[in-house]
Amino acid sequence: xxxxxxxxxxxxxxxxxxxxxxxxxxxxxxxxxxxxxxxxxxxxxxxxxxxxxxxxxxxxxxxxxxxxxxxxxxxxxxxxxxxxxxxxxxxxxxxxxxxxxxxxxxxxxxxxxxxxxxxxxxxxxxxxxxxxxxxxxxxxxxxxxxxxxxxxxxxxxxxxxxxxxxxxxxxxxxxxxxxxxxxxxxxxxxxxxxxxxxxxxxxxxxxxxxxxxxxxxxxxxxxxxxxxxxxxxxxxxxxxxxxxxxxxxxxxxxxxxxxxxxxxxxxxxxxxxxxxxxxxxxxxxxxxxxxxxxxxxxxxxxxxxxxxxxxxxxxxxxxx
Amino acid sequence: xxxxxxxxxxxxxxxxxxxxxxxxxxxxxxxxxxxxxxxxxxxxxxxxxxxxxxxxxxxxxxxxxxxxxxxxxxxxxxxxxxxxxxxxxxxxxxxxxxxxxxxxxxxxxxxxxxxxxxxxxxxxxxxxxxxxxxxxxxxxxxxxxxxxxxxxxxxxxxxxxxxxxxxxxxxxxxxxxxxxxxxxxxxxxxxxxxxxxxxxxxxxxxxxxxxxxxxxxxxxxxxxxxxxxxxxxxxxxxxxxxxxxxxxxxxxxxxxxxxxxxxxxxxxxxxxxxxxxxxxxxxxxxxxxxxxxxxxxxxxxxxxxxxxxxxxxxxxxxxxxxxxxxxxxxxxxxxxxxxxxxxxxxxxxxxxxxxxxxxxxxxxxxxxxxxxxxxxxxxxxxxxxxxxxxxxxxxxxxxxxxxxxxxxxxxxxxxxxxxxxxxx
Numbered sequence: 001x002x003x004x005x006x007x008x009x010x011x012x013x014x015x016x017x018x019x020x021x022x023x024x025x026x027x028x029x030x031x032x033x034x035x036x037x038x039x040x041x042x043x044x045x046x047x048x049x050x051x052x053x054x055x056x057x058x059x060x061x062x063x064x065x066x067x068x069x070x071x072x073x074x075x076x077x078x079x080x081x082x083x084x085x086x087x088x089x090x091x092x093x094x095x096x097x098x099x100x101x102x103x104x105x106x107x108x109x110x111x112x113x114x115x116x117x118x119x120x121x122x123x124x125x126x127x128x129x130x131x132x133x134x135x136x137x138x139x140x141x142x143x144x145x146x147x148x149x150x151x152x153x154x155x156x157x158x159x160x161x162x163x164x165x166x167x168x169x170x171x172x173x174x175x176x177x178x179x180x181x182x183x184x185x186x187x188x189x190x191x192x193x194x195x196x197x198x199x200x201x202x203x204x205x206x207x208x209x210x211x212x213x214x215x216x217x218x219x220x221x222x223x224x225x226x227x228x229x230x231x232x233x234x235x236x237x238x239x240x241x242x243x244x245x246x247x248x249x250x251x252x253x254x255x256x257x258x259x260x261x262x263x264x265x266x267x268x269x270x271x272x273x274x275x276x277x278x279x280x281x282x283x284x285x286x287x288x289x290x291x292x293x294x295x296x297x298x299x300x301x302x303x304x305x306x307x308x309x310x311x312x313x314x315x316x317x318x319x320x
Numbered sequence: 321x322x323x324x325x326x327x328x329x330x331x332x333x334x335x336x337x338x339x340x341x342x343x344x345x346x347x348x349x350x351x352x353x354x355x356x357x358x359x360x361x362x363x364x365x366x367x368x369x370x371x372x373x374x375x376x377x378x379x380x381x382x383x384x385x386x387x388x389x390x391x392x393x394x395x396x397x398x399x400x401x402x403x404x405x406x407x408x409x410x411x412x413x414x415x416x417x418x419x420x421x422x423x424x425x426x427x428x429x430x431x432x433x434x435x436x437x438x439x440x441x442x443x444x445x446x447x448x449x450x451x452x453x454x455x456x457x458x459x460x461x462x463x464x465x466x467x468x469x470x471x472x473x474x475x476x477x478x479x480x481x482x483x484x485x486x487x488x489x490x491x492x493x494x495x496x497x498x499x500x501x502x503x504x505x506x507x508x509x510x511x512x513x514x515x516x517x518x519x520x521x522x523x524x525x526x527x528x529x530x531x532x533x534x535x536x537x538x539x540x541x542x543x544x545x546x547x548x549x550x551x552x553x554x555x556x557x558x559x560x561x562x563x564x565x566x567x568x569x570x571x572x573x574x575x576x577x578x579x580x581x582x583x584x585x586x587x588x589x590x591x592x593x594x595x596x597x598x599x600x601x602x603x604x605x606x607x608x609x610x611x612x613x614x615x616x617x618x619x620x621x622x623x624x625x626x627x628x629x630x631x632x633x634x635x636x637x638x639x640x641x642x643x644x645x646x647x648x649x650x651x652x653x654x655x656x657x658x659x660x661x662x663x664x665x666x667x668x669x670x671x672x673x674x675x676x677x678x679x680x681x682x683x684x685x686x687x688x689x690x691x692x693x694x695x696x697x698x699x700x701x702x703x704x705x706x707x708x709x710x711x712x713x714x715x716x717x718x719x720x721x722x723x724x725x726x727x728x729x730x731x732x733x734x735x736x737x738x739x740x741x742x743x744x
Binding site: 089090091109111112113114116117131132133134135169172195196197198200201 | 514515516517518519520521522523525527591592633636637638639640641
């Protein structure tokens, strides 16, 4: 079993075999989660703190459930309301929490790179639950697991990531992961929502939706991040839906068996037509949510194995 | 009185690099010659052992954090750092807390500099009150009180009409105005230069074109008003053709570049290393090379440190929130030596940009190896290697991007008006 990371800060540091390892372990947790008795002791005795500096319902509850199913003691901290308002720096917050001896720290932060910074200052395993516009590794991993289960493989697929690429950490993590696993990735969206230099990252950029969807195996829609828009990226939501919203006519350009994904929460009628989202033959959006719990269980399980191995090694060192 | 013998004399006026001697009397250069020194000269003999003797650096745009943030840098600590870096004249920036925008504040910093700094200090004034870009400062009073230039530093005067009036008024007094050419609305909130790297890291970014847009506006205003103008830092290749045209058209325009934009590029930020966050942000490698070439050709006139002290607290933050700027008084020369060792600049060309040109632009007599000029000198070994340890810097703040970097070029001694202020 090859997984050597101390933290899960992004997809970028992962080796393809490590990605495969996480997905393999996650597969077994999918089975567990479908049983009546959904419990394992992988994290028994461990403390997991979810530290969200940015609002989240879905990701936070997914992490919480994952930890609880593995037997960890889980604590949620909503950071918008607390110490940062009192002027405490991120590092001081991290050190305060570190003193409580957590084993797993799940962090979401509105600034790119903030989770990396925090990970330098604590001695537990840190999982990035989304940092600014940088990475959201567990989302990319759950997307990969969903694709692998739906398509039977995670290589040599043609995948279109569509919509608000500029504000999306999901897009970045997916782009890196799918690239590492040797897929062809297309980015599709209005040029105001595609950051510069993306075409130099080994993907193709399309400004036309129908062209971009032509013959792809997977259509990944992104949420139009209204809360991150500091003005004037698109003329209106209805024009956006007309030109870039996924409806049956646009989807018809993809392969007949192409699957439709969305990281949620969806804006129906903005980036995706409700009938596509609900089409059980095409949409795997509900599976994504299911895979999310399994992937997070797998990631935490693997990190804790490394944590325990490290602690055991240190202990040996002291005894010798 | 002293005689420097066996010195490699780096003369930026004649662009020569010759073995010779230099005689200092009453704080000024009294005689200079090639080969062996005459035996009848009186004074302490300083054997340079074949190392380089150059006019001391005139650093245009040093932030000394007085008033307001003396815990980051004081005139005493900045002076020591300057001496250790071969900088004999610091030209201080007015972007302090509060801004240097009245004769009263100026008097305070002049007094502090005179008592505490061991090198020469010249002061700049803000161009507009509180650097807010609304009303001009008392340009006449400030000139009479001795400021050498007017600048709002990284605050761009957004209102073109205000800037036009400031420039027109400044022209009537013959004073130098220094601008920071970045189109302000595009630049707002940016922490990196747009491109592959910034996109991958998810950092708010600004197009390099924002610099050219601002350069174009300011050149038009200079043409309109006839003011003496200097761009504090250019950093992108696209801004250079406009500068070249403006110079060829006879406008009184010069331009500078910071040492960081000459020696580092955007990728150096790596995993969000905030010591590499500067303003404007680090650029692409192509831009860096274009800047180096422009210094060699003389299109860019001045290299400065853009010394900006920041304490650990303001840097130990997520990249977007962290403060910009780097300390550089002590690393300016060793970092610039990278360009010399890479064969991109000669030593006389380097000192033309670091000593002669800034002195000329500000109307100072220093910055040259000429009889009668002040004996502001730096002696350095161009080849001596060392590894930089940021905690050994003289600056109160240790925010250098060169921590742990291998450098080549060690300062052996610094003299201000013939008096030794640094001895390695």
